[in-house]
Amino acid sequence: MPEPIYRAIADDLRRQIETGELRPGQQLRTEIELRDHYEASRNTIRDAIKLLITRGLVETRPGQGTFVVETIVPFVTTLSGDPQTASGAEGDTTYTDEVIARLRVPRHTPPEVGIHQAGSPVPATGELRLPEGTPIVSRHQQRYIDDIPWSLQTSFYPMSLIEGGATRLLRAGDIPEGTVAYLREKVGLKQAGYRDTIIVRAPDNVETAFFKLPEDGRISIIETRRTAFDEQGTPIRLTVSVYPADRNQFAVNFGEVPAEVADPPSAAASKQDAGSDASADAEQELST
């Protein structure tokens, strides 16, 4: 048997989808009809459909049927733009402004504050380069767009920042001007640069529940880790954000990029200047 039957059936259905014979949103024939059509057992048909589900081509709805997926309009997170602006030297637009400009309604929970000790269970220990046992403050938020769960975000700060006067970090609740501006004004701490790492991995149980992902784990999670540094190169913050891969994409701008490209094409309304200051928004977004 060179090619398993279930895979041959999946290939045939995939071809129909890719050629447009089956259009997005359209219902496939039922498992029983497909069983008769392909002269295979229902279980074999179901194996073929499972393969198409994993590849993101179809979805099943119990009691209804199997449907060709309709593409979600992705939300674009700009990780950067003009690095000077993104470094937190200026920039007064906020993440919320950015999202509104794209005709979407953002919302986020007030940060929950936690206190940890540097060590293996705290995911920030390596990045913040703190010795074992050093206190670390975490600020955690859930973020929504159009009431759809969009991202989970946790920032970690060395407790020494609070001892230096940035006491609001310890209080649960928003810091409207953003923590980058707050730390600059309160402690004189200037964010000189940052490094983002981007990985793709399977969701854990918390993420599956929050994002309402299918239980079979076929949707990946994109995790960004932003380590921010002051002018001495000391890490001052780690922000870990997770996004479901099915409704998010990321963008990075460098040098001179035309405004109409740097500013996503979704909603061209508002924002006269645009240009490369979208970075400030993303920075705002990434500093809980």
Added chain:
Amino acid sequence: MPEPIYRAIADDLRRQIETGELRPGQQLRTEIELRDHYEASRNTIRDAIKLLITRGLVETRPGQGTFVVETIVPFVTTLSGDPQTASGAEGDTTYTDEVIARLRVPRHTPPEVGIHQAGSPVPATGELRLPEGTPIVSRHQQRYIDDIPWSLQTSFYPMSLIEGGATRLLRAGDIPEGTVAYLREKVGLKQAGYRDTIIVRAPDNVETAFFKLPEDGRISIIETRRTAFDEQGTPIRLTVSVYPADRNQFAVNFGEVPAEVADPPSAAASKQDAGSDASADAEQELST
């Protein structure tokens, strides 16, 4: 039945893996033994294992057994660093140097050249903003590290660049100094900036075969699209690269980032200066 049996079994096995009761590389009990242990049918055990496979926790080897996955050492692609350098104004280190410095052995096929007409089947049409029917040159490469398939990359250029004198773009084969430098010297075209977009999606058949991915499509593909612009804001190149998500991650540096962080921690050898010029390598890498 609140929770299906196969999911309860998967949860139990996942717990054992996460608590270290089952260590990476360790073999699970066979399906028959698990069937007896959980008092379920072998098919139900297999459903549970399928779920763990999708979540990337275990892998099966026919004739051998089921094993807890061992983490792959990921290859880190730096999308940026110092934007001035990355813009192609200077930088003489190459992608190959970068990889060698990390004690890995890179290899890539000579570019295959193709000629297309702007229009819906050519994926560069939108980004290059060319009218329907305009000729486009593509250069496609397969790239390996340590003989493992690492990425597929295709760059698209407007044919007008060749007519302006950059004839080597049409010849299959390497352009050792990189196309950014070549275009600057030959046509006086300066790359003033670029925009990267990053999306995660399911693999297609070509990618599944090249990367030797499991046929069930559980490993996602990370696709980066880099649109480069000249000083007038005209798009001059689109480079599309695809990477399997199970062995790749990405990094972006902004502003001042300490050298020991900006330079990946894998192989600390060689490279005295390091700093933020790793960007030039990535840029080189991304210009076929």
Added chain:
DNA sequence: GCAAATTTGTTCGTATGTATT
């Protein structure tokens, strides 16, 4: 609002094929 029909989801049993040791 309820019952029936439809459709997918879960679980079992069984048989045979393929890969590895």
Added chain:
DNA sequence: CAATACATACGAACAAATTTG
């Protein structure tokens, strides 16, 4: 070659979700 272990395929029954009459 034999034994072991996973892969494919079939058939059957009942459960759960949804729509329809």
